[in-house]
Amino acid sequence: MFGLDPFLLSLIGTVLLATFVPCHGAAVPVFRWLAIIVIAMMFFLQGARLSRKAVVEGLTAWRLHLMILCCTFVLFPLLGLALHAAFPGLLQNEVWLGVLFLCCLPSTVQSSIAFTSIGGGNVPAAVCAATASNVFGIFITPFLVGLVLARHGGQSGGVMDIVFQLLLPFVLGQVLQPWIGAWAHRNKKLLSMTDRGSILIVVYTAFSDAVIQGLWHRLPLSELGLIAVVDFLLLVCVLVITAFGSRLVGMPLRDEIAVVFCGSKKTLASGVPMANVLFPPASVGLVVLPLMIYHQIQLFVCAVLARKFAVMMKKHEAEKALLTPAEVGE
Template sequence: MGFLRLDPMMIKLIITVLLATFLPAKGVFVDIFEYLTTAAIALLFFMHGAKLSREKIIAGSSHWRLHLWIMFSTFVLFPIIGLLIVWWHPVNVSAEIYTGFIYLCILPATVQSAIAFTSMAGGNVAAAVCSASASSLLGVFISPLLVNLVMDVHSSAPTNGLEQVGKIMLQLLVPFVLGHLSRRWIAGWVEKHRGLIGKTDQTSILLVVYSAFSEAVVNGIWHRVGIDTLLWILAGCVLLLALVLAINIAASRLFGFNRADEIVVLFCGSKKSLANGVPMANILFPASAVGIIVLPLMIFHQVQLMVCSYIAQRYKASHDKQLAQQVKPTVVESQK
């Protein structure tokens, strides 16, 4: 039952939330952490841009039906399910929790873990690189517009949707593009220090989570969110992921995608990005609401990692078994 283990990042997130609960940032430290967080997020997306290989994007961009369905799953199917959950309103919890579910549903897909799981399962890695990267970039524009289209929560500043997109572009897209344009000079260094870059990813996210939860704790988040609410969020995340995975498998087989492309659909069309979601939430929502709104995203992040890890292992085992069966007759024939 290895897939039930918490991944190291989730353990760090839990520790960060506990730290913010007992030692929240106050006074001058709020501004210090705000500057640190902005710089760390800019560095994170600069590194993402530097890691992105243009050759891999071009190699995987030809399968338009595959990419179109993944975009549909990410930015249409997920939001529809999120809105249905809010319309159903099965449990009497705070409005911010339901807002968090809709917000989770309108985010882009992850990049790194979607590609990693596709590779592990023996899928079409080039297509996964192209699709996950496109989802992440399109999310900079689509996600804030969907927030203004389907949600009632607005940031504390009097900004409209276009201004919010502009802020997100400045904080996420501009560093990403600069990083990608710098790739010709720093690609070798990036490849050599992938472990260090992974730590930069994690540190950036942890800083944003600490800042968000510090503000939330000061505003009494744990008076509004109990164990029963957390368990309900977990159940909702499991149901949401199960529905999307089932629909994506059915769609893959309906469209006649092969096994390698079906794997891409599963891992790129069913995941949501914590790295994009938390920084965006800081821009899109009031500071006092960010902590509680990103709770469903944080829990869904862990659920998707555990479930997708298990699915990837099953695909890999099935693929290895097929290869062994193909090799066995060849060995027998050669011995005759």
């Protein structure tokens, strides 16, 4: 849990491959079309794997989810805009767009649920919240990115690109879910490898383009450190706000844990393909850097936090066991 994520190591290897052996010439359109195809396939499989019950629960269990969705799609973008306004010259413009793009993304599924479980939190709520975040994210993230880029002079992909590469495959997967959903669940590991392979293809294509455009000449090593600092500040701010916000509204500790972990996560799995659709090819490499760094930071920090929450839950349960029935009901 505390070591480097194996998938992150694969991403680093892919970036190194693109740095020393970038695709160029006749291979460029081939890889771009391949990236489009694997993105569509990935969102199709996401739709196929999500049961109708999970989607409905994720959309209708609104009390807990409303707070998580507000953290994911309101608090994060506001914090990102505030940081950009306070330190506009700290990062290059395209890197700032990457930070703002990160702030517009939905939550993760697997790690949100895993950390909630380790911390002793409300796992069913985490499952529904992560599902709802990803379902809504397909619609909300492109809209938020459009608003942010319009304000800060960037360009995003057209509406039809978003519809055909993201939304339509997801809806088609949902339509066919009753027939292929069981197969998708039986082959979850194989499909997970397919998803990750798709992301690696997109990253290789994006970074190849960026390297040919002079990425490593434009991005000094010191800026990677600054990106990590900005990502860390974002994560800490959200963790503090979600924890104290949950207590302020009187949520039990189990629900607070779900809010903290689901509300602070950002998905790498959907984020990289979305960036490939929403940004020009020459910009994608720089745009996804903040997301890749944030992904590893959130794993480290939340691993430590999950252990602390687990201790808190044991202490809470022990204190609760000492109370009389009358005191518990109060």
